[in-house]
Amino acid sequence: MESSREKSIVEFFKAKTILVTGSTGFLAKIFVEKLLRVQADVERVFLLIRAADAASAMQRLEDEILGKELFNALKEKHGDGFQSFARSKLWPVAGDIVHENLGIQDSNLVNELFKEVQIIVNVAATTNFYERYDVSLNINVLGAKHVLQFAKQCVKLEMFLHVSTAYVSGTERSGLIPEKRLSMGETLRSGSNSCYLDIEAEIDLVEKKKVELQADHNLTPIAQKLAMKELGMQRARFFGWPNTYVFTKAMGEMVLGHSRGNLPLVIVRPSIITSILRDPLPGWIEGIRTTDIFMMAYADRKLQSFPGDPQMTVDLIPGDMVVNAMMATTVAHSKQQSEFIYHVGSSTRNPITYDSLLQCWFDYFSVYPRTGKDGTPLKITRKMNPSIRTTFLIMVYKFLLQVLGLIHFITCGFIFGRLYDDLNRKYKYLKLLIDLFEPYTFFKGRFDDANLEKLRAMMGKEEMFEMDSKHIEWNSYLHGIHIPGILKYE
DSSP: OOOHHHHHHHHHTTTOEEEEESTTSHHHHHHHHHHHHHOTTOOEEEEEEOOSSHHHHHHHIIIIIITSGGGHHHHHHHGGGHHHHHHHHEEEEEOOTTSGGGGOOOHHHHHHHHHHOOEEEEOOOOOOTTOOHHHHIIIIIIHHHHHHHHHHTOTTOOEEEEEOOGGGGOSSOEEEEOOOOOOTTOOSOOGGGOOOOOHHHHHHHHHHHHHHHHHOTTSOHHHHHHHHHHHHHHHHHHHTOSSHHHHHHHHHHHHHHHHOTTOOEEEEEESEEESOSSSSSTTOOOSOOTHHHHHHHHHTTSOSEEOOOTTSEEOEEEHHHHHHHHHHHHHHTTTOOSEEEEEEOSTTTSOEEHHHHHHHHHHHHHHSOEEOTTSOEEOOOSOOEESTHHHHHHHHHHHHHHHHHHHHHHTTTOSSHHHHHHHHHHHHHHHHHHHHHHHHHTOEEEEOOHHHHHHHHHHOSOSTTOOOGGGOOHHHHIIIIIHHHHHHHO
């Protein structure tokens, strides 16, 4: 039976017109499916889709959203009427947040959106830790700015909800990290090393770098791309963030907070998003994310050790809980002309340690091993070792590569050529993993979710909009839902 609070959330979305960006992404799909499942009387949901034209946008809607297994429960509910129901509610819009007016070419449609949209849910982002700096700035910073500018012209707007990441706080802090807004120009460097983050200067820097790279005819396109990726990492670490993704998401938050005026703004900061816990399809996920990269490398016997503190908390949160929080916070702060920050994670209420996660992987794959290319089981005989010895292994790899490289050069590639290439691949792979993820495996912080706790207390006991990580039984979820989901949908 629905609680009164659940009913109020469901009722809130009745007859609402909503614009969703990043709609072909993992989280946005869960949001759209949930919305249609709990409130069939939503007026319209405009889905911004990167496409050349309306026909291409419609094709992507059919293939990349409605064609997913995630929507099977809705299809069963509506039967033969599903297509007509979906077409009456979901309106694909060809566009891209990297452009003003979201890249929408049809001026009549733009004016219609300005007149009708009441809620904007901005999920569009590049989540690649090692993205090109220009791409990440365009999507995560300028994209957020363009969506905000668009929102300001929507005369009926009740809420602008922006999905960020809890790790805008960086990975150097320890203890309880508050749900605090980021001020324009704020950096994570402190003391005599503190500096001002000039976002416009960063954009200018990228443009100059692009011109410089394009003018160097000795650089291949791949080398230019790598240089732009390295620039992003360098700038992120200069200002105190571990990678380009969280750095640009932090800048996006700064732009929104600084420029929103009196627009109602909720920023939801999930931690590490994992597969669906409960509804509509436990275990459903798209792509291999963060910790799952380690898991799959371990299961394939490509990685047996990784640096980290086994007692540190790994902050995981299922995607459906994030979406429930998105919907609840939208309702709670509709028309409130202020900025609200919500952490959505598990490290405070229901932490799981790095060591416990590795134990779960061992327990699962020692019973259900992966299969190699030749069809033989890839037997797992020991738990991955979270140790600083992995750093030593990197040094050993590097030394061996130098020795083999010298022999390879002297003999013109006739001796140890294949061994050198194999070792070089392993070295680059392991080094990249460590560069990108080591900051997280030694992270000593916990994300305070006091704001979400207040909202949960207000809602009381609920099932339809479950967002309390305390109710996750980690072993059961990881063994019975998440790992099988990863293997099924990888």
